[in-house]
Amino acid sequence: MHQTNKSMPAxxxxxxxxxxxxxxxxxxxxxxxxxxxxxxxxxxxxxKEKSLCLPSLVGIWYVNAVEKNESFxxxxxxxxxxxxxxxxxxxxxxxxxxxxxSWQLRAARLEExxxxxxxxxQNKETQEKVIKELVAKAELLAEIxxxxxxxxNLK
Numbered sequence: 001m002h003q004t005n006k007s008m009p010a011x012x013x014x015x016x017x018x019x020x021x022x023x024x025x026x027x028x029x030x031x032x033x034x035x036x037x038x039x040x041x042x043x044x045x046x047x048k049e050k051s052l053c054l055p056s057l058v059g060i061w062y063v064n065a066v067e068k069n070e071s072f073x074x075x076x077x078x079x080x081x082x083x084x085x086x087x088x089x090x091x092x093x094x095x096x097x098x099x100x101x102s103w104q105l106r107a108a109r110l111e112e113x114x115x116x117x118x119x120x121x122q123n124k125e126t127q128e129k130v131i132k133e134l135v136a137k138a139e140l141l142a143e144i145x146x147x148x149x150x151x152x153n154l155k
Contacts, residue, residue: 024055032074035081042066052092060092079137100141107134
């Protein structure tokens with residue numbers, strides 16, 4: 001986890017900034033472990049060299065699972081947590097692109113369901129909020145993906 005985010009509060013003390021980065025990363029990794037357990041996967045380790053953290057915004061994690069020696073990409077932070085098998089991408093940038101496209105596709109499917117009348121009227125407003133949220137988060141990821149300077153040190 002090699003990157004810091006300009007949106008994090010700047011401090012005069014680099015050690016303090018590093019401590020904030022480490023604290024955020026550790027908390028998010030705990031959340032990753034909990035999320036993976038909910039999805040039926042137990043995390044055995046994280047490959048830091050393949051992972052990216054932009055504190056207070058997003059973490060994209062390459063994790064190894066106990067089950068069947070599988071690996072996964074997991075995304076979390078101020079956006080939906082999501083998980084995908086490692087073969088969807090060779091690096092964090094491609095994994096982020098996958099999640100962005102996946103969320104756009106989910107939003108489009110929800111829009112189709114609404115248009116086809118497959119969503120109960122009482123759920124329509126909730127579904128529309130979900131669609132807006134998925135699209136907004138997908139667009140945020142697209143913006144991050146486009147920032148070449150974030151990806152220089154990652155494998």
